[in-house]
Amino acid sequence: MHAPGAERIAFPAALHAALAAMLGERYSSAAAVCGHHGHDESHFPDALPDAVAFPESTEEVAAIVRACAAHGVPVIAFGIGSSLEGHVLAFRGGLSVDFTRMNHVLAVNPEDLDCIVQPGVTRKQLNAALHGSGLFFPIDPGADATLGGMSATRASGTNAVRYGTMRDVVLGLTVVLADGSVIRTGGRARKSSAGYDLTRLFVGSEGTLGIMTEITLRLAPVPEAVAAAVCTFPSVNDAVQTVIQTIQMGVPVARIELLDAMMVRAINAHSKTTLAEAPTLFFEFHGSPASVKEQAQTVQELAAGNDGQDFEWAEHPEDRSRLWAARHNAYFAALALRPGARAITTDVCVPISRLADCIAAAEQDMQKSGLVRTIVGHVGDGNFHVLLLVDPENPDEIERAEAASRCIVQHALDMGGTCTGEHGIGVGKQDFLVAEHGAAVDVMRAIKRALDPANLLNPGKVVPGL
Numbered sequence: 233m234h235a236p237g238a239e240r241i242a243f244p245a246a247l248h249a250a251l252a253a254m255l256g257e258r259y260s261s262a263a264a265v266c267g268h269h270g271h272d273e274s275h276f277p278d279a280l281p282d283a284v285a286f287p288e289s290t291e292e293v294a295a296i297v298r299a300c301a302a303h304g305v306p307v308i309a310f311g312i313g314s315s316l317e318g319h320v321l322a323f324r325g326g327l328s329v330d331f332t333r334m335n336h337v338l339a340v341n342p343e344d345l346d347c348i349v350q351p352g353v354t355r356k357q358l359n360a361a362l363h364g365s366g367l368f369f370p371i372d373p374g375a376d377a378t379l380g381g382m383s384a385t386r387a388s389g390t391n392a393v394r395y396g397t398m399r400d401v402v403l404g405l406t407v408v409l410a411d412g413s414v415i416r417t418g419g420r421a422r423k424s425s426a427g428y429d430l431t432r433l434f435v436g437s438e439g440t441l442g443i444m445t446e447i448t449l450r451l452a453p454v455p456e457a458v459a460a461a462v463c464t465f466p467s468v469n470d471a472v473q474t475v476i477q478t479i480q481m482g483v484p485v486a487r488i489e490l491l492d493a494m495m496v497r498a499i500n501a502h503s504k505t506t507l508a509e510a511p512t513l514f515f516e517f518h519g520s521p522a523s524v525k526e527q528a529q530t531v532q533e534l535a536a537g538n539d540g541q542d543f544e545w546a547e548h549p550e551d552r553s554r555l556w557a558a559r560h561n562a563y564f565a566a567l568a569l570r571p572g573a574r575a576i577t578t579d580v581c582v583p584i585s586r587l588a589d590c591i592a593a594a595e596q597d598m599q600k601s602g603l604v605r606t607i608v609g610h611v612g613d614g615n616f617h618v619l620l621l622v623d624p625e626n627p628d629e630i631e632r633a634e635a636a637s638r639c640i641v642q643h644a645l646d647m648g649g650t651c652t653g654e655h656g657i658g659v660g661k662q663d664f665l666v667a668e669h670g671a672a673v674d675v676m677r678a679i680k681r682a683l684d685p686a687n688l689l690n691p692g693k694v695v696p697g698l
Contacts (some may be wrong), residue, residue, distance in 0.1 A: 239324070240323075240324050240325035241304065241305060241306060241324050241325050241326060242325075243282035243283065243303075243305055243325060243326065243327075244303050244305075246303065247299060247300065247303045247305055248261065248283065250299050251283065251285060251296065251299060251327070254292075254295060254296070254299070255285055255286065255287070255292070255296075258285065258286040258287070258288070258333070259283065259284070259285050259286070260283065260284050261282060261283040261284075265284050266280045266281055266282070266283065266284060266328070267280055268313070269281055269284050269308075269310050269313070269320065269322070269328040269330065270320075270321060270322055270328075271313060271321075272313045272314065272315045272316070272318060272319065272320050272321060273313070273314055273315065273316050273563075273575075274315065274316050274317055274318045274321075274577075274658070274660065275574045275575065275576045275622065275624065275630070276318040276321060276659065276660065278321070279318075279321035279322050279323045280322060280325075281308060281322035281325060281326055281327055281328040282305075282322075282325045282326060282327065283327050283328070284310075284327070284328045284329075284330055285327055285328070285329050285330065286330050286332060286333050287329060287331070287333065287334060288333045288334060289334070289445075290406055290408065290414060290445040290446065293329065293334075293408045293443055293445050294408045294412045294413070294414050295412065296327070296329060297408050297409075297410065297411075297412040297443065298411070298412030300326070300327055300688060301410060301411055301412060301686065301688060304686060304688065305325075305326050305327060305688065306322070306324050306325065306326030306327070306688050306689070306690070306691050307326060307327050307329055307443070307688055307689055307690070308320055308321075308322050308326060308327070308328050308329065308439065308690050309329050309331070309351075309380065309381075309384065309439040309443050309444075309690065310328045310329060310330045310331065311331060311351070311352070311377060311378035311380050311381030311384075312354070312375075312376070312377060312378055312381065314375040314377050314381070315381065315385065315655075315656070315658065316577050316655045316658075316660075317652075317655050317656050317657060317658025317659065317660040317661060318658045318659040318660055318693075319384075319385065319438055319439070319656060319658040319659075319690070319693060321659065323659070323691070323692045324691050324692060326688075329443065331350070331351045331352035331378060331380055332352050333352065334350040334351055334352040334445065335350060335352035335353050335354075335357065335378075336349070336350050336353065337349050337350075337353055337357075337358060337361045338350065338446065340361070340362065340365060340367075341420070342365050342366065342367060344420060345367060345450060345451045345452070345453070346403060346420055346448060346449060346450055346451055347362075347369075347448070347449050347451060348446060348447070348448050348449075349379055349446070349447050349449065350380075350445065350446060350447075351378060351379060351380020351381075351383070351444050351445060351446075351447060352378050352380060353378065353379050353380075354376045354377065354378050354379070355369055355371065355372065355373075355376060355377060355379060355382065356376045358379065358449075362451065366453060366454055367451040367452065367453060367454060368451065368452060368453075368454050369401075369449065369451055369452075370391045370394075370395035370401075370451075370452045371387060371388060371389060371391060371392070371395065371396075371397065371398055371401060372389040372390045372391050373387045373388065373389035373390075373654065374389055374390065374559070374560040374562070374563070375560075375563075379447055379449070380444050380447065382398050383398050383402055383405070383434075383435050383444055383447055384435075384436070384437065384438050384439050384444065385398075385436065385438055385654070385655070385656040386398050386399050386435055386436030386654070386656065387654055388610065388613075388615070388653070388654045389610060389654065390487045390489060390516075390556070390559070390610055391486055391487055392610055392612070392613050392615070392654075393479075393485060393486070393487065393488060393610065393612030393613045394484060394485065394486040394487070394518065394612075395452060395486070397654070398435055398436075399432060399435055399436065400450070401449050401450040401451075402418075402431060402432075402435050402447060402448070402449060402450075403418050403419065403420060403421075403422075403431070403448040403449065403450055404416065404417055404418030404419045404420065404431055404447075404448035405417045405418060405430075405431055405434055405435075405444050405446065405447055405448070406444070406445045406446035406447075407434055407442035407443065407444055407445070408442060408443045408445055409441075409442050409683060409684075410442070410683060410684040410685075410686065410688055410689050414445075415430075415442075417430040417431040417433075417434065418430070418431035418448065419448070420448055422450075433679070436656070437694070438656055438657065438658065438690060438693050438694050439689060439690040439693070440680060440684065440689050440690045440691075440693055440694050440695070440698075441679070441680065441683045441684065441689065442683065442689065443689070455486075455518035455519055456519065456520050456521065457517075457518070457519060457520060457521040457523075457524045458486075458516065458517065458518055458524070458549075458552065459516070459517045459524050459525075459528055459545060459546075459547050460514065460515060460516045460517075460545070460546040460547070460551075460552045460555055460556070461514075461515045461516075461517075461528060461531075461532075461543055461544060461545050461546065462507065462512060462513070462514055462515075462542075462543075462544050462546070462555065463512065463513050463515070463532075463535045463540045463541070463542065463543045463544075464507075464508045464510040464511065464512050464540070464541050464542050465510065465511045465512070465513070465535075465538065465539060465540050465541070466510070466511075466539050467511060468490070468492055468511045468591055468592075468595065468607070469588055469591075469592065470511070470538040470539050470540070471490055471511045471512070471513050471538070471540075472490065472587050472588040472591055472611065473538045473588060474513060474531075474534050474535045474537075474538045474540060475488050475490070475513065475584075475587065475611045475612060476584055476585065476587060476588065477534045477537075477538075478530075478531055478534055478612075479584050479612060480584070481530065481534070483527050483530050483531060484518075484519070484523075484527065485515060485516070485517055485527060485531065485612060486516045486517060486518040487514065487515065487516040487610075487612065488513060488514070488515055488610070488611055488612035489513065489514040489559055489608070489609065489610060489611070490511070490512070490513055490591075490607065490608065490609045490611040490616065491511070491512045491513075491514070491559075491562070491606075491607075491608050492511055492606055492607040492608070493509050493510050493511055493512075494569070494604075494605070494606045494607075495562055495565070495566060495606040495607065495608050496508070496509045496510065496511075496512050497509045497569075498562070498565040498566050498568065498569050498606065499558050499559070499561070499562060499565045501565065501568065501569075502558075502561060502564065502565035502568050503557065503558040503561055503565065505554075505558050507558075508542060513535070513540075513611075514555065514556075514559055515528075515531060516552070516556075517531075528545075559608075562606075562608050563575070563577075563619070566606050566608075566619045566621065567621070569604050569606075569621060570604050570621040572623070573604070573621040573622055573623060573624070574621070574622060574624045575619045575620065575621055575622075576619075576620045576622055576630065576633040576634060576637060577617060577618065577619050577620075577655070578617070578618055578637040578640055578641060578652075578655075578661075579609075579615060579616065579617040579618075579652055579653050579654060579655045580594075580615070580616065580640060580641055580643075580644035580649055580650065580651060580652065580653060581613065581614050581615040581616075581644070581649050581650050581652075581653030581654075582614045582644050582647045582648065582649030582650075583614060583647070583648050583649065584613075584614045586614075586647040586648065586649065587611060587614050587616075589643075589647060590616075590640075590643055590644055590647055590649065591607065591609075591616060593639075593640070593643040594607065594616070594618055594640045594643065595607070597636045597639040597640050597643075598618060598620060598636050598640075600636065601620060601632045601633060601635070601636040602632065603620045603621060603622060603629060603632060603633055603636075604620070604621040605618060605619060605620045605621070605636075606618070606619050610653075610654075613653075614649070614653075615653035615654060616653075618636075618637070618640060620632075620633040620636060620637070641661075641664050641667075642667075645664075645667055645668055650668060651664035651665065651667070651668050652664070656694075657693070657694045658693055658694070659692060659693055662694070662695070662696040663696070665694070665695075665696070666696060673695065673696070676694070676695050677695050677697070677698065680694075680695050680698055681698075
C-alpha cells in the first residue's frame with residue numbers, strides 16, 4: 233500500500249555506500265531488518281524501508297539526515313513500532329532511523345523534578361532509573377513505548393486525567409531538522425514567554441517536522457499513598473455516569489478506566505483474572521493516606537448511586553500491579569478473542585458531559601458492523617477506544633469496520649470532540665483531520681513546507697496531500 237498519490241522514491245547506491253561507510257554494522261538493508269521496520273500494530277499493510285540506520289548520537293542523526301537530504305530520500309524515525317495509525321510505515325521507501333542505541337538517561341535533576349533522555353528510552357526504563365529518587369514519570373500509554381515515539385505522537389494514557397499528556401510534560405527538545413541542522417527548543421524552566429512555542433509544535437508532529445534526539449521531561453513526586461479499586465455496573469451508561477459525576481465533583485483521581493463486558497471477558501482469558509464479566513471501572517487514587525481514603529469513599533458513594541456493585545480494593549503493590557498489567561494487555565487480549573484477526577481501532581475524545589452520549593452511539597455503530605468488538609477507555613478525560621476485529625484478507629469486514637470507525641469519529645466531532653485523543657493522525661485519520669480543523673489544515677501544510685520543503689521527513693503522514 234502506498235500513501236495516496238505517492239510512489240516509492242529510488243534509494244541510490246551512492247547513499248547506501250555513504251551510510252554503510254558512516255555506520256558500519258549499524259546500517260542494514262537486510263530483508264528481515266527492513267521487514268521489522270515496515271510493520272506496526274495498525275491494520276495497514278506493511279510498507280518496508282529500503283534500509284535501516286542505528287545512530288548513537290545527535291551528531292550521527294544530523295549526518296544521516298544530511299546524507300538523505302542530499303539524495304532526496306525519505307527518513308522515518310522508528311521507536312518500537314507500537315503505533316496504531318501507520319506512523320512508521322515507509323510508503324515511499326527511504327531510510328528508517330531506529331533509536332534502539334540512543335537509549336540513555338542523560339541527566340536526572342531531583343531538586344527540579346526533571347530529566348533529560350534520549351528518544352530510545354522507554355517509559356519503564358526511565359522509571360527504573362528513577363527508582364529511589366522519590367520521583368516517577370507519570371505518562372502511561374500502556375505499551376512500553378519509547379519516549380521519542382510518545383513525544384512524537386503526543387501520547388497520554390491511563391494517568392492523563394491527573395498528570396496530563398506528553399504535551400504537558402515535555403519541557404524542551406533537541407531536534408534535527410530536514411536539512412540536517414540541529415536546534416534546541418524550550419529548556420528546563422517551568423515557564424517561558426520567549427518567542428513561539430516550538431517545543432509544542434514538534435510534540436505531536438509525528439516525525440514530519442523534525443527528528444527528536446534529546447527530550448527534557450517534567451517528573452512527578454511518587455505519591456505517599458496509592459490505592460486502586462474495581463467496580464462493576466449493570467450497563468456501560470451506569471459506569472459512565474459515575475465517571476462524569478466524579479470529574480464534575482472535582483475528585484482528583486489518578487486513573488479511571490472503562491472496560492465493557494467483552495473486554496473484561498478477553499482480559500480474564502488472557503491474563504487469567506477472575507473479574508466479573510460486566511461493564512467495569514478501574515480506579516486509582518494518589519495522595520496522602522487521608523486524601524486517598526476521602527477520594528475513594530466519595531467515588532464509592534457515587535458508584536453506589538449508579539448501581540455499582542462489588543467495589544473491591546487492591547491496596548497492596550503486587551495486587552495493583554497485577555490489575556494494571558491486565559489492563560495494559562487489553563489490546564492483545566482483545567486480539568486473542570479472534571485468533572488471526574487484526575484490530576481496526578479508533579480513539580476519540582469528547583467533553584466529559586458528552587461522554588455517555590458518544591459511547592452509546594459508538595456501541596450502536598459497532599453493533600451494526602456485526603464484528604467482534606470491544607470498548608476500553610481512559611474515560612476520566614473523555615477519551616475512549618474501540619477495537620473491531622477483522623480478517624485482514626476479507627475486504628468486506630475491513631469496510632464494515634472502517635465504516636463503523638467513521639461514524640464513531642463523526643459522532644465525536646459533532647459533540648465538540650476530536651478524531652483522536654492519543655493515537656495520532658498517521659495515515660489513517662487524515663480525512664478526519666480535515667473534518668475537525670478545516671482551513672487550519674492549510675496552516676499545518678504551510679508549516680510542513682517551510683520546515684521540510686522537499687517533504688522527506690515521514691512523508692504521507694498527518695497532513696493530506698504531502
